[in-house]
Amino acid sequence: MPPFDLPEGDPFGAHNLPYGVFSPLGSDERTVGVRYGDQVLDAGAAAAALGSPYVALLAHPTLGPLLAAGRTAWSDVRRALTAWVTVPSHQETIAPFLHPLSAVTLHLPFEVADYVDFYASENHARNVGRIFRPDAPDSLTPNWKHLPIGYHGRSGTIVVSDTEVVRPSGQRKSPSDPAPVFGPSIRLDIEAEVGFVVGTPSRMGEPVALADFREHVFGLCLLNDWSARDIQAWEYVPLGPFLGKSFATSVSAWITPLDALEESRVAPPERTHELLPYLDDSAEEPGGYDLRISVAINGHVVSEPPFSTMYWTAAQQLAQMTVNGASLRTGDLYGSGTVSGPAERERGSLLELTWNGRDVLELPDGKRTFLEDGDVVTLSAWAPGADGTRVGLGEVTGRIVARG
Numbered sequence: 404m405p406p407f408d409l410p411e412g413d414p415f416g417a418h419n420l421p422y423g424v425f426s427p428l429g430s431d432e433r434t435v436g437v438r439y440g441d442q443v444l445d446a447g448a449a450a451a452a453l454g455s456p457y458v459a460l461l462a463h464p465t466l467g468p469l470l471a472a473g474r475t476a477w478s479d480v481r482r483a484l485t486a487w488v489t490v491p492s493h494q495e496t497i498a499p500f501l502h503p504l505s506a507v508t509l510h511l512p513f514e515v516a517d518y519v520d521f522y523a524s525e526n527h528a529r530n531v532g533r534i535f536r537p538d539a540p541d542s543l544t545p546n547w548k549h550l551p552i553g554y555h556g557r558s559g560t561i562v563v564s565d566t567e568v569v570r571p572s573g574q575r576k577s578p579s580d581p582a583p584v585f586g587p588s589i590r591l592d593i594e595a596e597v598g599f600v601v602g603t604p605s606r607m608g609e610p611v612a613l614a615d616f617r618e619h620v621f622g623l624c625l626l627n628d629w630s631a632r633d634i635q636a637w638e639y640v641p642l643g644p645f646l647g648k649s650f651a652t653s654v655s656a657w658i659t660p661l662d663a664l665e666e667s668r669v670a671p672p673e674r675t676h677e678l679l680p681y682l683d684d685s686a687e688e689p690g691g692y693d694l695r696i697s698v699a700i701n702g703h704v705v706s707e708p709p710f711s712t713m714y715w716t717a718a719q720q721l722a723q724m725t726v727n728g729a730s731l732r733t734g735d736l737y738g739s740g741t742v743s744g745p746a747e748r749e750r751g752s753l754l755e756l757t758w759n760g761r762d763v764l765e766l767p768d769g770k771r772t773f774l775e776d777g778d779v780v781t782l783s784a785w786a787p788g789a790d791g792t793r794v795g796l797g798e799v800t801g802r803i804v805a806r807g
């Protein structure tokens with residue numbers, strides 16, 4: 404098949420064009436790549452061959468310059484790329500710069516500035532509340548319906564898909580233990596999330612309004628917020644998640660631009676509480692995204708969390724992050740929070756799927772409550788595009804290994 408003819412319905416066609424950073428096998432040189440089917444286009448080399456003005460944004464070892472260039476440039480570059488892969492005269496010029504995915508190494512595509520993680524799925528928050536606070540009057544904390552709850556994470560331990568995840572060690576103490584014990588986590592979990600990547604910075608002291616979300620956020624990716632539930636449960640009172648979540652967070656190698664997901668925007672669930680004006684999105688464009696996520700352990704699908712059920716939107720999360728005047732930097736990343744739908748097979752963590760180890764998951768290769776060494780977890784997703792097409796999100800995968 405000629406390189407620009409893709410199989411019917413390919414989720415990585417010209418309607419998608421996610422960005423990453425790659426090196427051809429055997430080379431150390433990194434540069435921006437655009438995924439097209441099961442191939443990667445060396446975007447900087449293609450731009451140079453075509454005499455495009457976007458060489459400076461694309462011939463670079465990270466997505467930094469493109470992220471910083473802002474919304475108008477994002478749309479212009481995307482329009483150019485679409486023409487390059489669809490117009491025959493351009494196709495001929497850029498064909499030498501297509502590499503099979505199997506012949507490249509993919510890297511973390513941008514320098515992560517700050518990392519924030521939210522807690523925005525009502526189904527997830529209610530499940531976790533029932534598990535961790537069974538005696539509380541409500542499964543949601545009193546603030547939950549009034550603001551998107553979040554915490555600051557550790558940007559230096561964000562890793563790209565396919566990076567091995569070393570089982571963390573730490574303190575744990577179950578209610579029956581007389582004293583804390585130290586050792587490798589025995590409740591290692593996943594959190595199926597979506598990560599949002601900030602391009603355009605903001606000025607300190609100036610909150611970002613809901614309507615300005617698309618001016619600042621470039622795109623999104625799948626994110627697995629690995630979580631050691633035993634370490635977390637003992638350490639996180641009263642300041643919140645710390646070492647139980649900071650050892651590694653995996654992201655997809657591909658960042659899907661928001662422009663590729665226009666057709667998948669949906670209204671979030673109906674709001675049950677009146678919101679303060681800075682979070683009130685009742686008069687805004689639909690802020691949700693219809694992303695159909697799939698969670699597989701060792702190749703077996705255990706859950707299919709629907710992102711459309713998230714109570715708080717990415718625009719509300721951005722408004723919350725900046726309402727105190729905190730500024731945004733290019734490369735800031737924020738996680739949506741674990742995505743869980745209302746059904747049992749839609750839960751985005753093993754904590755929920757096994758009800759904190761009470762129930763077992765039957766996999767073809769054995770029973771699981773939490774993750775075992777050697778387990779491979781893969782998140783994948785697609786979104787509905789125009790005319791029945793599917794927009795594929797790059798998958799994020801990671802294998803658990805014992806500390807050597």
Ligand SMILES: O=C(O)/C=C/C(=O)CC(=O)CC(=O)O
Pocket residue numbers: 520521522523524527531532535594596628644739740741
């Ligand atoms: O409510 C709790 O006690 C625990 C919350 C978390 O573990 C944080 C969390 O799940 C964040 C997320 O939604 O990803």
Ligand SMILES: [Ca+2]
Pocket residue numbers: 520521594596628738740741
């Ligand atoms: Ca999380």
Ligand SMILES: [Mg+2]
Pocket residue numbers: 556627628629630648649650651652
């Ligand atoms: Mg994490």
